[in-house]
Amino acid sequence: MKTISIPIRFGLVTSAVLVAYFLILALFDKHTNIGFSFFNVVITLFGIYEAIRLKKLEDYKSFSYGEGFKTGIITGFVATLLFTVFFLFYTTEIAPDFLTRLLEKIGGVFKIDIGLITFIVAVMGLTTTVVSTFTVMQLLKKDRNDIQNQ
Numbered sequence: 001m002k003t004i005s006i007p008i009r010f011g012l013v014t015s016a017v018l019v020a021y022f023l024i025l026a027l028f029d030k031h032t033n034i035g036f037s038f039f040n041v042v043i044t045l046f047g048i049y050e051a052i053r054l055k056k057l058e059d060y061k062s063f064s065y066g067e068g069f070k071t072g073i074i075t076g077f078v079a080t081l082l083f084t085v086f087f088l089f090y091t092t093e094i095a096p097d098f099l100t101r102l103l104e105k106i107g108g109v110f111k112i113d114i115g116l117i118t119f120i121v122a123v124m125g126l127t128t129t130v131v132s133t134f135t136v137m138q139l140l141k142k143d144r145n146d147i148q149n150q
Contacts, residue, residue, distance in 0.1 A: 004074055006051055006054055006055050006058070006071060006075075007051050007055075007070075007071045007072075007073075007074035007075040007078065008074065008075075008078055009051075010047050010048075010050060010051035010054075010075045010079075011047070011051075011074065011075045011076070011077065011078025011079045011082070012078065012079075012082070013047065014043060014044060014046075014047030014048075014075065014076075014078075014079035015078065015079040015080075015081075015082035015083045015086070017043050017047070018040055018043055018044070018079060018083045019082075019083060019086050021039065021040070021043060022083075022086075022087075022090075026095070031098075032098070032101050032102045032105040033105065034102075034105075040125075040128070041128050041132070044076060044079060044080075044125070044128050044129065044132055045128075045132040045135070045136070047075055047076075047079060048072045048075050048076055048129070048132045048133055048136050049132075049136045049139075049140075051071050051072065051075040052068045052071050052072050052075075052133075052136050052137065052140050053140060055067065055068060055071045056068060056140055063142065064142075065137060065141050065142075068136075068137050068140060068141065069133055069134075069137055072129070072132065072133030072136055072137065073129060073130070073133055075129075076125070076126070076128065076129025076130075076132060076133060077126070077129060079125070079129075080122060080125030080126055080128075080129060081122075083121070083125060084118060084121050084122045084125060087118065087121050088114070088118045091114055091117070091118075092114060099112065099114065099117060
């Protein structure tokens, strides 16, 4: 359990920040603007970066690319899962007209099922997780000098 406590903790915090950001946008009625959702990538990237960085600091000798990658994937998966559950709750219980307003904003004249939108949110989050983890691991992986100096 100790090996996954860091990614779960950072996944919880990252999802809380994603939810808070969404609710702040909703407060100013900007949550239907798709452009603002690109900042979710920055939030997720930062959460994954901090989780991997802390994991590397705690276990420097045994830190490997695989261990860092696993930390990033679990962090992003937890954040995505919790944000997707929140999004589903928000669109069904808090603001049932959200999807209609969102589609009107982007010029859609078709109706999309809530299940499909929830699936899209989850896939976008998981894609962001994988790309962010690969990116962060390029920054935080041990180089050959580190391995030789151990």
